[in-house]
Amino acid sequence: MLAIFFYCLWRCIDIKQDFLINEQIRVAEVEVIGTNGERLGRMSTAEAIDKAYDEDMDLVMVAPNGNPPVCKILNYSKFKFEMAKKEKEAKKNQKVVEIKEIRLSATIDVHDLEVKAKNANKFLMNGDKVKVSLKFKGREVRFIEKGKETILKFVSMLDAGQIDKEPKLEGKFLNVIVLPKDSKK
Secondary structure (H helix, E strand, O other): OHHHHHHHHHHHHHOOOOOEEHHHOOOOEEEEEOOOOOEEEEEEHHHHHHHHHHOOOEEEEEEOOOOOOEEEEEOHHHHHHHHHHHHHHHHHOOOOOOEEEEEEEOOOOHHHHHHHHHHHHHHHHOOOEEEEEEEOOHHHHHOHHHHHHHHHHHHHOOOOEEEOOOOEEEOOEEEEEEEEOOOOO
């Protein structure tokens, strides 16, 4: 019995309704917009719902913060479908920028630095950000300037990138974020 209650509660929370429709509208007076976008003026909520039912449509509150709130007569299921379609289209056109990490050490050799720079250039060409981390081991922490020189040398090898901010020490790591050259901060 308790499991059924929690399942029903979970389903109620899971269902998300963005707009108030028909009898859910609890204000006395609303501004009504017709099916073709024409203004029908102010009227009582009951009168607006009757007008919507006469046209086999729903009354949907599209602007609850207005004075009075604005409601529109439309087919709610079609409206929800079109909203979901627009949201899906907007999501499709979105570019997700990933942050790739390149790890260096304070005693890295020049050839290893060149190989890592080549990989970082590939990431930058794909439009990703690159986080360059230099880890200090043991007593190497005393030589932060040598680490900064190594990171700046590495960044100078990158053809497709530019530094977002100066190298910053965080614990035992000296970090810098490199952006693709064509991107803006």
